[in-house]
Amino acid sequence: MLLKEARKRWQEADGNPQESSGTMDSDSQLELEPQEETENALVTHSSDEALYCEADAPSTMEKEKTAWENSETDLETEDDEKLYTTGQRELYLEACKLLGVVPVSYFLRNMEEPYMNLNHHGLGPKGTKAIAIALVSNTSIIKLELEDNYIMGEGVLSLVEMLHENYYLQELNISDNDLGLEGAKIISDFLQRNISSLWKLKLSGNNFKEESAALLSQALSSNYQIKKMNLSHNQLSDTGGEQLGQMLAINVGLQTLNLSWNHFHIRGAVALCNGLRMNVTLKKLDLSMNGFGNEGAMALSEVLRLSSCLVYLDISGNDIGNEGASKLSRALEYNESLRVLKLFLNPISMDGAVLLIMSIKKNPKSRLEELDISNVLVTEQFTKMLEGVYAVHPQLDVLYKAVQGLAEKKALFLCKNPMKLIQSYADTNNITMLDFFKSLNPTGAMEMTVGDFRKALLQQNKVRLNHCQIRDLVKRLQQKAGTVNFSFFK
Numbered sequence: 001m002l003l004k005e006a007r008k009r010w011q012e013a014d015g016n017p018q019e020s021s022g023t024m025d026s027d028s029q030l031e032l033e034p035q036e037e038t039e040n041a042l043v044t045h046s047s048d049e050a051l052y053c054e055a056d057a058p059s060t061m062e063k064e065k066t067a068w069e070n071s072e073t074d075l076e077t078e079d080d081e082k083l084y085t086t087g088q089r090e091l092y093l094e095a096c097k098l099l100g101v102v103p104v105s106y107f108l109r110n111m112e113e114p115y116m117n118l119n120h121h122g123l124g125p126k127g128t129k130a131i132a133i134a135l136v137s138n139t140s141i142i143k144l145e146l147e148d149n150y151i152m153g154e155g156v157l158s159l160v161e162m163l164h165e166n167y168y169l170q171e172l173n174i175s176d177n178d179l180g181l182e183g184a185k186i187i188s189d190f191l192q193r194n195i196s197s198l199w200k201l202k203l204s205g206n207n208f209k210e211e212s213a214a215l216l217s218q219a220l221s222s223n224y225q226i227k228k229m230n231l232s233h234n235q236l237s238d239t240g241g242e243q244l245g246q247m248l249a250i251n252v253g254l255q256t257l258n259l260s261w262n263h264f265h266i267r268g269a270v271a272l273c274n275g276l277r278m279n280v281t282l283k284k285l286d287l288s289m290n291g292f293g294n295e296g297a298m299a300l301s302e303v304l305r306l307s308s309c310l311v312y313l314d315i316s317g318n319d320i321g322n323e324g325a326s327k328l329s330r331a332l333e334y335n336e337s338l339r340v341l342k343l344f345l346n347p348i349s350m351d352g353a354v355l356l357i358m359s360i361k362k363n364p365k366s367r368l369e370e371l372d373i374s375n376v377l378v379t380e381q382f383t384k385m386l387e388g389v390y391a392v393h394p395q396l397d398v399l400y401k402a403v404q405g406l407a408e409k410k411a412l413f414l415c416k417n418p419m420k421l422i423q424s425y426a427d428t429n430n431i432t433m434l435d436f437f438k439s440l441n442p443t444g445a446m447e448m449t450v451g452d453f454r455k456a457l458l459q460q461n462k463v464r465l466n467h468c469q470i471r472d473l474v475k476r477l478q479q480k481a482g483t484v485n486f487s488f489f490k
Helices: 002-012 080-085 088-099 107-108 126-134 152-163 180-191 210-222 238-250 266-278 293-306 322-332 350-362 380-392 406-416 418-428 433-438 450-459 467-477
Strands: 114-118 144-147 171-173 198-202 228-230 256-258 285-286 311-313 340-342 372-377 397-403 448-450 478-479 483-485
Touching: 088 107, 114 171, 114 180, 144 467, 152 180, 198 238, 210 238, 210 380, 210 467, 238 266, 285 483, 293 322, 350 372, 350 380, 372 406, 380 397, 418 433, 448 450, 450 483, 467 478, 467 483
Parallel strands: 114 144, 144 171, 171 198, 198 228, 228 256, 256 285, 285 311, 311 340, 340 372, 372 397
Antiparallel strands: 448 483, 478 483
16 A cells, blocks of 8 residues: 555665655655656745634544444555654655655645645645645644645545544535546545544535435435535536435534525425525525525525524525515514625615615514625615614615715715724824724724624714715724624724
């Protein structure tokens, strides 16, 4: 097997991995064959996104292995002590040599970091296997990104074998790898075992169809560890919707599910909603860019009427008109949990928009913080009605396209830079901007929820701000979804 072969090479080098042929210092060029010229093909990659982990690495879990796990695989490690002494970098370099692939310099330099971004590196199945071998004993990496690497079924199998041994990796992105049915089978078998610490899995853009949906739905029906799942940009249609609906009715783990950009229409929409009515754990659901229509909106209205856990719902681009908006508005009169409702890119006119905002006004227990109808053109009369809604629910922000007939000069005045207004107040009163923002929070803490932040800004009388200006402040201060942070002013 692969690691046995690598171990043999180390033994031939008297236990010194640095003397093994083809293995050099990680900062130098890396040889693949003794007689082969080194390739100057190592490209430095860096990630622009913040290295943010949502959970701490769990302690190692001890599990009784099944016969399948005890069987010999390419990732098996029989002599753990010797493997650790060789070092993970040397292990990775030797695996690359045996598999005939070029080592990734970014991976070598960042093996001890919690976040590893290897998106778009062209790894292929063998390059992925080399990465998996090195990760078997890695205790640092918590989040691994492998999007768009053409890893195929062979690569997925290597990752699954690694996850049978590695209990530190928590988030995995293998989107856009065209895994198809073969990949779905491997992943489904793995999910049914509930044996890793993985809780976030992104499988977007993998050409999953009905058979894949059936396998993944069956696996998720018994899986209780995956909390966030992304199945967007696949080819799941109404039959897949029926299977996923059955899964949602009994799943007790999922909290976030992304099914956007698939092919769900009325039958699939109704089936999904039937499952959602019985689900008690899902908090965030993205169904945008499907074909629910007004009938699907009616099924969703029943979900919203009964749900006490769903806080985020995106149904943008679903061909929902005023009739569907009317059905949803009736549910909003009773819903007490939803905080974000996105209806962007639906054929809703101002009449449908009025129904939506007035239903929120009628519900004194509404917790809605954002209603996105940003393609709807409204009138000044609508904005006056909206002010009445804001008086009842100051935490709410309604996004609409524009106001018909509103003078450009007046529009510019309404969106005057709020930072300058707050800075002027702070200078006049000999305080800092940080003091102003911290005064909005009763606890004096550096963070607030977006809803509480909006409410506090509207209720304070030091600096008069409108919703357009408050929206601008939220964009500037929001570091993660649903929360603003004032550390910017330190």
